[in-house]
Amino acid sequence: MTVDRDKARRRATIHDVAAAAGVSRGTVSRALNGGRNVSPSAAEAVRRAVRTTGYVANSAARSLVTQRAHSVAFVLTEPQQRLFEDPNFSVLLQGCTQALAEHDVPLLLMTAGSDVERARTSRFIAAGHVGGVLLVSSHTGNPLLEDLRHTGIPVVACGKPLGHEGRVAYAAADDRAGARRLVEHLRERGRRRIATITGPPDTPGGVERLAGYRDVLGADGAASLVEHGDYSRAGGEAAMARLLAREPGLDAVFVASDLMAAGALDVLHDAGRRVPEDVAVGGFDDSVTARSTRPALTTVRQPFERITREMVRLLLDLTAGHPPAAAILPTELVVRDST
Amino acid sequence: MTVDRDKARRRATIHDVAAAAGVSRGTVSRALNGGRNVSPSAAEAVRRAVRTTGYVANSAARSLVTQRAHSVAFVLTEPQQRLFEDPNFSVLLQGCTQALAEHDVPLLLMTAGSDVERARTSRFIAAGHVGGVLLVSSHTGNPLLEDLRHTGIPVVACGKPLGHEGRVAYAAADDRAGARRLVEHLRERGRRRIATITGPPDTPGGVERLAGYRDVLGADGAASLVEHGDYSRAGGEAAMARLLAREPGLDAVFVASDLMAAGALDVLHDAGRRVPEDVAVGGFDDSVTARSTRPALTTVRQPFERITREMVRLLLDLTAGHPPAAAILPTELVVRDST
DNA sequence: CCTGCGGCTGTGAACGTGCACAACTTCCAA
DNA sequence: TTGGAAGTTGTGCACGTTCACAGCCGCAGG
Numbered sequence A, B: 001m002t003v004d005r006d007k008a009r010r011r012a013t014i015h016d017v018a019a020a021a022g023v024s025r026g027t028v029s030r031a032l033n034g035g036r037n038v039s040p041s042a043a044e045a046v047r048r049a050v051r052t053t054g055y056v057a058n059s060a061a062r063s064l065v066t067q068r069a070h071s072v073a074f075v076l077t078e079p080q081q082r083l084f085e086d087p088n089f090s091v092l093l094q095g096c097t098q099a100l101a102e103h104d105v106p107l108l109l110m111t112a113g114s115d116v117e118r119a120r121t122s123r124f125i126a127a128g129h130v131g132g133v134l135l136v137s138s139h140t141g142n143p144l145l146e147d148l149r150h151t152g153i154p155v156v157a158c159g160k161p162l163g164h165e166g167r168v169a170y171a172a173a174d175d176r177a178g179a180r181r182l183v184e185h186l187r188e189r190g191r192r193r194i195a196t197i198t199g200p201p202d203t204p205g206g207v208e209r210l211a212g213y214r215d216v217l218g219a220d221g222a223a224s225l226v227e228h229g230d231y232s233r234a235g236g237e238a239a240m241a242r243l244l245a246r247e248p249g250l251d252a253v254f255v256a257s258d259l260m261a262a263g264a265l266d267v268l269h270d271a272g273r274r275v276p277e278d279v280a281v282g283g284f285d286d287s288v289t290a291r292s293t294r295p296a297l298t299t300v301r302q303p304f305e306r307i308t309r310e311m312v313r314l315l316l317d318l319t320a321g322h323p324p325a326a327a328i329l330p331t332e333l334v335v336r337d338s339t
Numbered sequence C: 001c002c003t004g005c006g007g008c009t010g011t012g013a014a015c016g017t018g019c020a021c022a023a024c025t026t027c028c029a030a
Numbered sequence D: 001t002t003g004g005a006a007g008t009t010g011t012g013c014a015c016g017t018t019c020a021c022a023g024c025c026g027c028a029g030g
Helices: A002-009 A014-021 A025-032 A040-053 A059-066 A080-085 A087-102 A115-126 A143-151 A175-188 A204-217 A219-223 A233-246 A258-270 A288-292 A304-319 B002-009 B014-021 B025-032 B040-053 B059-066 B080-085 B087-102 B115-126 B143-151 B175-188 B204-217 B219-223 B233-246 B258-270 B288-292 B304-319
Strands: A072-076 A107-111 A132-136 A155-158 A169-173 A194-198 A226-228 A252-255 A280-282 A299-301 A326-329 A332-334 B072-076 B107-111 B132-136 B155-158 B169-173 B194-198 B226-228 B252-255 B280-282 B299-301 B326-329 B332-334
Touching: A014 A025, A014 A040, A025 A040, A059 B059, A072 A087, A072 A115, A087 A107, A087 A132, A087 A304, A087 B087, A087 B107, A107 A115, A107 B087, A115 A143, A132 A143, A132 A304, A143 A155, A155 A304, A169 A175, A169 A304, A175 A194, A175 A204, A175 A252, A175 A280, A175 A299, A175 A332, A194 A204, A194 A233, A194 A258, A204 A226, A226 A233, A233 A252, A233 A258, A252 A258, A258 A280, A258 A288, A304 A326, B014 B025, B014 B040, B025 B040, B072 B087, B072 B115, B087 B107, B087 B132, B087 B304, B107 B115, B115 B143, B132 B143, B132 B304, B143 B155, B155 B304, B169 B175, B169 B304, B175 B194, B175 B204, B175 B252, B175 B280, B175 B299, B175 B332, B194 B204, B194 B233, B194 B258, B204 B226, B226 B233, B233 B252, B233 B258, B252 B258, B258 B280, B258 B288, B304 B326
Parallel strands: A072 A107, A072 A132, A132 A155, A155 A169, A169 A326, A194 A226, A194 A252, A252 A280, B072 B107, B072 B132, B132 B155, B155 B169, B169 B326, B194 B226, B194 B252, B252 B280
Antiparallel strands: A107 B107, A299 A332, B299 B332
């Protein structure tokens, strides 16, 4: 009775497993972790004992002795509002959760939008509470990355970490090729006055997608039809308005994100331009936004699922001792009704 | 030199603080945790030593001895797709992260959409890896809640947990009053044939918002103008199409979520109905969707910030030994262009 | 037959913390 | 003066795990 009650109340420890299997703690630990130097019979006995006792390793005790945590922090350095305005972040978060769960690694969500948040997050990570960091930060020059590199904790960035290339692992879509493909598509549709709304110049998406645009159109003619946005819907509206004021005769716009493109569509609509008859509009990301605009948006699909999967793989590699690597993944043109 | 190097490499422990403050480990522990029975001079010395050593308590060691984790799991039981389609989940997630961070409690994000995920999440939580659970699950009858109640780990639900009222703590908006207010608003605008698109009948939002609608219109006349949706955009489209087929002369629709309302707007537009001239449309949630539709949506604002704050407060109360409580929070009518 | 070696196993120590307990001080009332 | 109460402090132990080490066995080579 007493034994049964204890077993029911307290979680099974490695001692219980050892006793049930008729071996020692060390053997159980070896069987479960390394798997080396354990006889087949002992391994089988341990496996059975684990099943009957319902043993799950105590992570606190484990990370106390191994001096490192098993969990991974997903850190978002954008101002908080972005998390719910831009669907891309949700997709990334969901993908990473999924990919990590498959490796039985819990994900801690942390934000570092304000200075207070950044200090708190930085301190938390430096305290060794997590074994790795997935950093989603588009803007360069974020002090958090400096802090993290100083701690020596494995970090994988989403998108090329401008200024840290080669020193920080990252996974990213091939922004430049994707942008090139979309602008080529606009030309194939017969468009001649093609403008662009870029992302901020201190973000990889802002730089690379503009580069792809210029690959097709050349730097000279392009220079006069470039406006910068900030990836927000409102930013897209403002940039589109500026473009129309500068060049009323434009017949196409390549917008560096779907959210900004949605804003641009509104402005074009209010200005009496028909899409795609008068002006063709191309976006970037293929987020849910692209499917819900009117007309539905032609865009460049980012391989978010592969990106998140690669981020997790790179992080696990890093913790295994590999040097920082990069994964550049191909994009895909999705043609809908706006071009 | 050696001391300096050690201090730089290894994290400061409670021993280091005790040595620096000239007291014992026990006093340091008391000063930091309880604060009771510690002389002012000792407390001051400890405080100073903590600052100079940069001491941060080792959470692994702490939870090993206290037998409970400090972190909180945010569990989403909806199918994964919903996370990025419905902005409400992002808002909830962001709010909880924020509120927990203020208490220095890390948030673990877990999903339980499929059976495999649910089993994994359930096992993880049962293993004692988290100190509490914030459960975001609209549908009733989810086996996860049963699992969780069995473990005895504190749980706070978001929205009334149908079938567990009084036994599980929860925070929710006053759905019924909010729906009532919106339908009254439609009548004040002179509408007479008011239909409704509800949420699923096994969700609190599906039940309560329909109840509010009936409070105003009476059960009899209402019965013929009710269609069920599933909170998705596509579900809203389908339900709107069914309503139009049943009652072409309707002049208003109360839709139980903004996302479904966005779908309904599309269908009304394609059917040649002008909004709000021919048909007034009201939504629920006041999510970003409501501001980006054309016309902008009249809706009921859910006090998400207060909801998340209350969820966290209820959870902390629970861990402190209080019995499960509920927090019902008032909503607000937001009038825009669709009514 | 002894020696060495490689595979396998058990045992003690350590990780850093909170808590129970004992010891010590101070102070006041009997 | 003494006793005890109240407040403050130090110390041993336990939490559950991994790791290094030592001991055991069987086997092959000298």
